[in-house]
Amino acid sequence: MQTRTYIIILSFGILFLVPRFNSAQVDFNKTPDDDLGNIEDQFQEYFYEALKQKGIENYDRSVEALLKCIGLNDEPAVLYFELGKNYNKLKNFAAAEDALKKAVSKAPDNEWYLDELYGFYAAQNDFEKAIETIKQLVKHHPDYKEDLATLYVRTKKYDEALALLNELDKTHGISANRDRLRNQIYKATGRKKEQIKNLEQRVNDTPKKESNYLALIFHYSENNQKDKAFETAKELLKINPNSQLVHLALYKFYLDDNQSEQAIESMKIILKSKEVKPDAKLKVLSDFVKFVDKYPEYEAQLVEATTLAESQSDIKTLEELGQYYLVKGNKEKALNYFESVLRLDNNNFSVLQNVLLLKLDLNQFEHVLEQSSDALSKYPSHPLFYLISGVALNALNQPNKALEVLEEGIDYIVDNTKMEIDFYNQLSKSYTLLNNTAKAKTFSDKAKQLQTSNKK
Known part of the structure; x- marks a missing residue:
């Protein structure tokens, strides 16, 4: 959003901020040279009174003063702009809309008036009128285009939104906020193929950017294109052998493909990674435990992996390990992990119970x-x-x-x-x-x- 410029006016000992206006302005510094001078003096007095009353939140009195100004001279657009803001504060929304529209009609290129009217419509959830207003603003400030795209999504104008997002991505590059909007559209419309095509193009355009591969892998998997997801993950590993996040996908593919050794290596990388979030590690650890339950010959690798996990001081992981060994009947090992949890969180009530009961058993x-x-x-x-x-x-x-x-x-x-x-x-x-x-x-x-x- 653009930065607003203000004229600072000091009057009646109060500092007011008044937006700059461009048409039909009254020259308050003009020296009267005819009978109209008294009118200008009155106008100026009412105008400053309006600003003063608005400044101390007497919006109804500010309205009265502005209406007196309009009675003397209804040409300045700023009078309707200020009037609209006061009506809005008084929750007289119909009058607020009329006044702001009047200000815009008198000064159609004034960005402040357009922005105020747009904000009014947005607050009223009148998105159609907000769209029409913001289209005028976009002519002056392209920054409003992202707001316009959001409004298109709110009003289910998905094609218009996508076209605008594509334009913004081309001009300014990819952004996380626009991607959230884009994914919202794809989800609402079920355009999975279009979403994947967009991601494939990103991978082609920027072949060294990890996030594009990861997003493509995720959506391939979500769309039951497991083979393509697996190939994309392996391609990312070739391009970036040090990638840790790719193993969140690879270990599952390796397990499905009965490549146990590779799956275990991927899980070890995840469990000792500082880039992988604790919840994701916990999910990997749970899968590892299920795998070892099915293939007990890999218990030694699980022990090695859990040692790596313990060194990360991850409470959820340690608690999960404690529960695993408790179920397996290894009380000493379970107790070790639960006590590690208490060292990190001595207010963990359920773990404290487990520790005391295990110590009784032992x-x-x-x-x-x-x-x-x-x-x-x-x-x-x-x-x-x-x-x-x-x-x-x-x-x-x-x-x-x-x-x-x-x-x-x-x-x-x-x-x-x-x-x-x-x-x-x-x-x-x-x-x-x-x-x-x-x-x-x-x-x-x-x-x-x-x-x-x-x-x-």
Whole structure:
């Protein structure tokens, strides 16, 4: 959009910004030499009053002053321009449109008036009128052409929009914003062949630009032209052997083509790449895990790749690895990855639970006791951490402390029968350790009663 030029007018101690106008202007510096001088004085007084009232947001009073100006001299286009802006602020949209159109009719080449009218129509979602107005603006400033293309898309004039986008690309080169508009058109119209043809032409025109290849690969794949996508990816790799992003496509093609070694190499490149986004890495890692589930002989390569992934300090990747090893039954490995997550994000609640439960399974009771105490300071009303702490204390033969923790934590249980059973079992164990068999049996019976009623 063009930069507006303003005349600064100082009046009544207030600074106003008034757009420069080009036709039927009143010369406020003219010395009156006849009876019309009084009229000009009045006009000037009302005009400055209008600006002052607009400056302090008294738009209705500004309108009154402008109408008095028009009563004295209705020729200056700026009066209608200012009037239209005031009406717009007062949400009198019909009057605003009439006034702005009047200003444009009096000064059809004034870019400020056209821009204001265009902005008014755009704000009213009157896109057809906005298009007609912006076409006049384009004659003065070609920068408005991209706005016009956007309006064509909004009004489903896709052919006109594409023609304008092609013109702008040819003149100014490719831009991400115009590409988004272009892709929006292709999606709305289903012109996949035209979209691919456009991308093929870009690859031919600029054969060393990686982004063109990547876009073409994506749209070939989306259009079920896998062979062409694969060939394009391999062509990009020839032109740019150091490309990392191309492997996001290549590893899948290699997997589909049963080229396991090449697929694994591509996945390794992705997992250690700084250019690939974490979400994309996570998807690749998930595919790698599925591949190894199918072909266990490649587990060593997965371990190597996950070591690379861990070095990138990517929380989502590390958590995914922890879940993978948890499912595989490798608790030590799972615990290592989950603890790596906590080092990066010590407020990750679900991972904290996994870490504590795994440490219980691995009999790391001292660590559990210390970590569950920290967890309770953060989450003082969460019963699971009381239970975990109680289990660890019983395991360490500290039943009195276990009873204290368990009796406090059980009060926080809400609609969780399984957890309530676990609490009763641990309370029974604490009393057993204290040789209080009666109390131990009471809580053991409560646990059994809940188990029986829960089965019904």
